[in-house]
Amino acid sequence: LRPRREEPLGPVDYESDPIPCTQPGYYDRELGTPITRRILSSGRPLDMDALPGLKLATNALEGQWARGGRRLFNLDPGYLTQERLVLATGKNFTHRVYLSQGIWAALTLIYQGGGWRDLPWTFPDYATPEIKTHLTRIREMYRDSLKHLTSSKDSSCPKV
Numbered sequence: 001l002r003p004r005r006e007e008p009l010g011p012v013d014y015e016s017d018p019i020p021c022t023q024p025g026y027y028d029r030e031l032g033t034p035i036t037r038r039i040l041s042s043g044r045p046l047d048m049d050a051l052p053g054l055k056l057a058t059n060a061l062e063g064q065w066a067r068g069g070r071r072l073f074n075l076d077p078g079y080l081t082q083e084r085l086v087l088a089t090g091k092n093f094t095h096r097v098y099l100s101q102g103i104w105a106a107l108t109l110i111y112q113g114g115g116w117r118d119l120p121w122t123f124p125d126y127a128t129p130e131i132k133t134h135l136t137r138i139r140e141m142y143r144d145s146l147k148h149l150t151s152s153k154d155s156s157c158p159k160v
Contacts, residue, residue, distance in 0.1 A: 010044030014141060016134045023124050030070050037125065039134040041141070046079050048086075052103035055088035078108070080138055085109040085116075085126070095121050111139065 018036035021027070027035055046054070058075035065072050078087035087106045089096065096104035108126050109116045116132040125131060 010042040012040050013043035014039070014041035014134075014138050016040075019130055019134075021125060022128060027074060031072070031074065039131065039138070041080075041138045043145075048079055049099075051077070051079065051086070051088045051105065052099045052101045055090065055103045056101060059090065078106075080135060080142065082139065082143060083111055085135060093121070095119075109135070 016039040018038060021035035021037055054077045058077050062071045062073065062075060076087050076089075078085060080086075085108045087108050088099075089104050089106050090102055092098070092104055093106075096106050098104050106121075107119065108122055109118065109132070111117070116135060118127045
């Protein structure tokens with residue numbers, strides 16, 4: 001699955017170990033049990049407006065690997081900035097914002113005061129300290145890459 005997953009997302013620069021799903025029941029019937037999740041990050045920057053196309057691409061991967069009308073996995077692409085975690089979804093709800101092509105943005109967590117903050121609609125799995133630890137590591141990698149880009153640009157700019 002990894003080479004095909006990397007097509008729409010680019011190479012993986014961070015991958016967590018399997019994390020037990022703490023929300024039993026939601027996907028059990030379709031995916032079976034036990035269910036685990038992994039947090040993956042791509043080192044390639046993502047344009048935020050590319051999120052609908054990315055969700056459609058991951059939906060296609062889920063469909064290609066489905067067996068007997070059942071998905072074998074569920075992919076939730078999104079983007080992480082210094083301020084927030086936004087996931088893409090095909091399901092509308094009051095707190096979700098429509099993007100395009102049947103895809104909504106789900107503001108899942110915000111980063112304030114040195115840590116991740118849950119919102120009233122944050123899925124219980126994303127509210128766990130374990131998930132937040134992985135997201136913090138990715139956030140730090142992202143912050144470091146931004147610093148590197150800034151310092152590289154500054155050092156290559158001619159002095160006036």
